[in-house]
Amino acid sequence: MWFSGKRFRRTRCENIDKLLAATNVNEEIVRMLKTKAPVVCYTAIGNNSIKLDLDVDGKHTLSHVFKLGEEEEMEKKDGNKVKMTYSLEGENILKQVIKMHDGKKACFVREFMDKDVKMTVTMDGTDVSATIYYEIVQ
Numbered sequence: 001m002w003f004s005g006k007r008f009r010r011t012r013c014e015n016i017d018k019l020l021a022a023t024n025v026n027e028e029i030v031r032m033l034k035t036k037a038p039v040v041c042y043t044a045i046g047n048n049s050i051k052l053d054l055d056v057d058g059k060h061t062l063s064h065v066f067k068l069g070e071e072e073e074m075e076k077k078d079g080n081k082v083k084m085t086y087s088l089e090g091e092n093i094l095k096q097v098i099k100m101h102d103g104k105k106a107c108f109v110r111e112f113m114d115k116d117v118k119m120t121v122t123m124d125g126t127d128v129s130a131t132i133y134y135e136i137v138q
Contacts, residue, residue, distance in 0.1 A: 001091060003112040004044040008134035010037045011116075015130040022126040039137060042094065050086065050094075071099075 039055040045065060054062040066072055071085045083099040096108040104124040111118045117134040 001042075001044050001050075001088070001112075003042060003092070003117075004050075005041065007039050007041045007137045008117050009039045009137045011133050011135050013130060013132045015128065016121075016132065019121060019123065019126065019128045019130040022123075022128045040134070050088075 038061075041053040043051045043053070045051055048069075049065055049067050051063065051065045053060065064074075066084070066086050068086055068088050071083050073081055073083050075081050080101045082101065085097045087095045087097075089095055092112040094110045094112070096110075098106045098108075100106070106121065106123045109120045111120075115136050119132040119134065121130045121132065
């Protein structure tokens, strides 16, 4: 994974407003997606695990290690639990599927290119998708 240890910052979004409106997402998530540009870093740990680090407003806000191909349960800030599965498709596509407490799924497909990342977001219950772009900052 060439992107291991590299840091990426969101630069722009396409269709995010339509996707958020169609899915009735939590207001905190809407605010974060629209106003903050987090820096994300994925670091390979061995052959089967990846560590995610997330910085928002220059502060380290999240660090999580996950095993590829294994479903994990996580508790959100609001107390609801979600199940998440990450998978690596080839050398440059990281897929994340989140199963919400109501049974709906959200899918985040990150395609790591030479100097940037294109993330496509889809959610059950809508045919709308959004694309979020990140650029390398390190």
